[in-house]
Amino acid sequence: MSQLQTDLRGLELTGTPYERGVTHGEAFADEIANNVDLYLDVFEYKGTDEKTVYEQADEFVPLIEDENEEYFQEMQGIAEGSGLDLEDITVLNARYEVMYSAFKQAADEVDEETPDACTAFGVQPEITADGHTYIGQNWDWMPGLETFVMEIKRDEKPDMVSMTEAGIVGGKIGVNEHGIGMTLNGLVTEKDGEHPFRKPYHVRFREVLDAERMDQAIAPLITKDRACSGNVIVGHAEGEMVNLEIAPETSNYLYPEDHLITHANHVEDRTSMSSEFEKLIPDTLCRAPRLKRLLSRHRGEIDDEVLAEALQDHFGRPNSICRHPDEDEPELDRLRTNGSYVIDLSERRMLGTGSPPCETNYEEFSAT
């Protein structure tokens, strides 16, 4: 199992959803198998055996097909291309939901849950150097997880670039040809995992970047109840952006203040939901304010370089914005920045890394 990626690869995906899936599966067969093994290891470590995980996956197969037929066909293509079973691919595509519900069953304690930990930002054109709109984030997750950038070219829906974990159709951080983009952070709230079999987050993320307008991009995140919680910034090239804190049955809507918004892994608006993740990773309470301060110093001068430098900040290391594995933690509890992303929505362009940004250079991807 590889522990360090030196850069971030891209893969062009064209044709029907099934054909795109086959291309994805063939190109990243080893990485997909690696990711399945890694998730099964971490589920086992958290107290959920393989049999239970696959029973959950079986429930998600018809649910995903019913929610989004094209998504399901792309999953079938990945299974065909990689030589793995559809259930293996389903474990990955519903891993967010399986993780919450599996841990709920195993422990029924919020501090057993460890979803993606991240620090995200949105910057409106009023305070950028070039008048462009930017969003982005560091994505903090398990070392050894294999990622790449899907470069999707298609006729019926928007072209897009989106970072994904090998084997997952949905992606989670990206931009499409209409200048719509999104970021993702994990949140933990008290009702997570009570109703596991709801439309998976990764299916919703694909639908965000299928959109031509902001309202179409927001709808899939908030219109159906969810199994667990997350935080998504949806932004548009014209400068509009909304930060959605979404729990199983409620959503909060936050907007930039002084043209800047940052968010980490605790709920900022606790009127409609609890916030639990900070009990496990208290550093979340410092990361978002820290990023806001680092960027505020450059009001009017914010560009790729300023953003990339802020994402390499080591205040509180190892549990910093640029996160490094905490050697005092058991191996399967460790997190690190597995990717750093700066998205220029105005130019439909994404800079990304496959490891902590202090250790590698950004690669550039374009949705046009």
Ligand SMILES: [Zn+2]
């Ligand atoms: Zn670093």
